[in-house]
Amino acid sequence: MIPEAELREARAYALERLHALGIVLAPEERGRIEVADFGLGRLRETGLQLLTYVNTDRYCAKELVLFPGQTCPEHRHPPFDGMPGKEETFRCRSGVVHLYVEGEPTAQPTCTPPEGTYTVFHELVLRPGEQHTIPPDTLHWFQAGPDGAVVSEFSTASRDELDVFSDPRVVRVPGGGSAPRPPRPTMQL
């Protein structure tokens, strides 16, 4: 469990970053910003703040907010329901995000991953207005630059609880130190 004070702080940070970008949230949305520490208990180092706008059976849209230097640990999105697994596009809105994907390892990657299991080191640097699409079931991780980052994620249906992490210690449990799950995915008014 993330300590209540840390949770509150992380949500306030995410709200402030989104507000600074002129992104308006509905009152209901402000109360359900999710904070994930992936069960490692070192949120500022390995963690993520996120808001899911919509997640139907077919597509999903989220905002991801990262603290300076915060890392979302290496994972992939496996097939489910007879579909190829989640395909996702990260679009940087503010700050800088360093994205590591499968492929030729970058000779001198910008980021050092936190302690844990990291195996892919092909680096892509996304600045505001830049985006990258990650094929289903391929490994990736990302780390924010020194000013943090806000990243829009567009994707097929999201089932976070199915994500496969390279580090066996990682737990991505809905509600485990997280905000309540979003309500019914469709028809949010």
Add this chain to the structure above:
Amino acid sequence: MIPEAELREARAYALERLHALGIVLAPEERGRIEVADFGLGRLRETGLQLLTYVNTDRYCAKELVLFPGQTCPEHRHPPFDGMPGKEETFRCRSGVVHLYVEGEPTAQPTCTPPEGTYTVFHELVLRPGEQHTIPPDTLHWFQAGPDGAVVSEFSTASRDELDVFSDPRVVRVPGGGSAPRPPRPTMQL
């Protein structure tokens, strides 16, 4: 064909509205803002400016920009490739958008549609931070308020050329008075 001056003006307006919202575009994106007059030759009345961020076989994300009072005419997204047709979520970012969908007609709708064929009048008013998801193959149209509007659209794969419009005069041809189509949908960097 939309006259070159009008096209230029519409693109400049869209760029300015997105910029005012703090939305950063890649140089390549600035050059491919699409302007649609739906073949009616009255862009400010019936038309739409849009930028497609990504459109894979499975999902799509766009920004829609509307002039004050501008209407996107009534249409539906029919099934294709054995799938149920496009499902889409409109999220208002700035201004106000009046969305009309199938269902009980609103007694005194805010908007008067332009001359043409309009058959659904269940009104939803979307202000910044509010969104609505439209089921596949159902009729809808929308009109911006007096200050125009910017709307994020999250959806399944988009195939605009398959849209079925209630007004048989409407033509939604890619390139017909429009900016060049976006490049390959995936891996835009």
